[in-house]
Amino acid sequence: xxxxxxxxxxxxxxxxxxxxxxxxxxxxxxxxxxxxxxxxxxxxxxxxxxxxxxxxxxxxxxxxxxxxxxxxxxxxxxxxxxxxxxxxxxxxxxxxxxxxxxxxxxxxxxxxxxxxxxxxxxxxxxxxxxxxxxxxxxxxxxxxxxxxxxxxxxxxxxxxxxxxxxxxxxxxxxxxxxxxxxxxxxxxxxxxxxx
Amino acid sequence: xxxxxxxxxxxxxxxxxxxxxxxxxxxxxxxxxxxxxxxxxxxxxxxxxxxxxxxxxxxxxxxxxxxxxxxxxxxxxxxxxxxxxxxxxxxxxxxxxxxxxxxxxxxxxxxxxxxxxxxxxxxxxxxxxxxxxxxxxxxxxxxxxxxxxxxxxxxxxxxxxxxxxxxxxxxxxxxxxxxxxxxxxxxxxxxxxxxxxxxxxxxxxxxxxx
Numbered sequence: 001x002x003x004x005x006x007x008x009x010x011x012x013x014x015x016x017x018x019x020x021x022x023x024x025x026x027x028x029x030x031x032x033x034x035x036x037x038x039x040x041x042x043x044x045x046x047x048x049x050x051x052x053x054x055x056x057x058x059x060x061x062x063x064x065x066x067x068x069x070x071x072x073x074x075x076x077x078x079x080x081x082x083x084x085x086x087x088x089x090x091x092x093x094x095x096x097x098x099x100x101x102x103x104x105x106x107x108x109x110x111x112x113x114x115x116x117x118x119x120x121x122x123x124x125x126x127x128x129x130x131x132x133x134x135x136x137x138x139x140x141x142x143x144x145x146x147x148x149x150x151x152x153x154x155x156x157x158x159x160x161x162x163x164x165x166x167x168x169x170x171x172x173x174x175x176x177x178x179x180x181x182x183x184x185x186x187x188x189x190x191x192x193x194x195x
Numbered sequence: 196x197x198x199x200x201x202x203x204x205x206x207x208x209x210x211x212x213x214x215x216x217x218x219x220x221x222x223x224x225x226x227x228x229x230x231x232x233x234x235x236x237x238x239x240x241x242x243x244x245x246x247x248x249x250x251x252x253x254x255x256x257x258x259x260x261x262x263x264x265x266x267x268x269x270x271x272x273x274x275x276x277x278x279x280x281x282x283x284x285x286x287x288x289x290x291x292x293x294x295x296x297x298x299x300x301x302x303x304x305x306x307x308x309x310x311x312x313x314x315x316x317x318x319x320x321x322x323x324x325x326x327x328x329x330x331x332x333x334x335x336x337x338x339x340x341x342x343x344x345x346x347x348x349x350x351x352x353x354x355x356x357x358x359x360x361x362x363x364x365x366x367x368x369x370x371x372x373x374x375x376x377x378x379x380x381x382x383x384x385x386x387x388x389x390x391x392x393x394x395x396x397x398x399x400x401x402x403x404x405x
């Protein structure tokens with residue numbers, strides 16, 4: 001049995017929706033347990049007093065990175081079937097800046113606003129309404145934005161391809177970056193929290 | 196042994212795994228093997244094909260999450276092809292730039308060549324391969340020139356009306372109940388039929404993930 005299971009037709013659309021629901025609940029649960037339902041905790045990131053978000057996210061990234069790498073290596077995952085979205089350089093940079101701006105102002109990012117709402121936080125609920133309004137506005141304005149949204153298309157490019165280095169080297173570099181980041185985050189937190 | 200906290204131990208393990216990864220080859224998992232029973236089940240379960248009217252619906256809805264491959268001779272392709280199709284000969288298939296995470300729909304004149312190409316791609320480890328049931332002939336019979344139903348129940352008439360609209364979209368027209376045998380003499384719409392049909396460019400792949 002080789003993953004990705006859906007691509008190999010191990011289960012159909014309906015079963016995949018049920019699994020997505022279960023995975024989503026798990027995702028939300030762990031976000032909440034990490035404290036991501038609180039806008040205070042999330043925005044503390046940007047004032048460098050509490051870097052939990054950074055640490056949790058980076059931990060998740062290297063866990064998934066190592067997991068997928070090793071599962072592929074031993075042949076349990078067929079990496080060539082894993083979907084790689086296209087990189088649209090300019091729109092994604094702008095989108096990242098917009099998301100960061102909204103994150104600082106609103107105190108949530110899209111997923112955590114749902115977590116906040118689920119735990120009964122009013123600010124999370126308002127953020128969620130804004131999120132929906134934004135999606136609607138984007139959809140309505142899409143014909144105007146379409147040219148920009150599809151511009152600077154680099155295709156489904158990955159870091160090893162872009163940097164011309166081996167896949168394993170990128171894995172090591174990201175893990176090393178994370179570990180150095182965790183160590184640095186501890187120092188930064190101690191310094192800024194003291195103020 | 197230094198005294199390390201749980202977090203520090205995890206960091207050490209991650210670093211070791213990361214270091215070992217430098218010599219790893221993740222695409223080793225990309226190998227193919229044929230499971231005869233699985234293939235038989237796909238065929239028996241009729242999960243290996245789409246019908247011509249289904250394909251027509253996809254095209255009319257502007258779906259772009261599939262690649263349509265015409266494996267007939269290039270002269271036949273030049274005369275007429277299903278909108279959006281790419282012409283690839285069977286001998287070119289192994290080298291043709293198809294991606295294994297794409298949905299690939301094959302058609303040939305009758306369907307036998309497409310079925311052989313289907314098997315070829317399956318053997319190369321492409322999971323999402325389909326053929327157009329009945330091939331190009333079915334496209335002509337069922338989409339471009341649908342036959343009027345023999346019985347005139349409201350259901351069959353409604354279905355025929357729909358087929359008529361689809362045929363008109365692709366530049367064809369329905370044939371009358373008495374015209375069954377004259378298929379060979381029906382003129383195919385000329386090639387410029389493909390231009391008024393708006394098929395969204397292939398650039399946009401299906402969006403997946405978050």
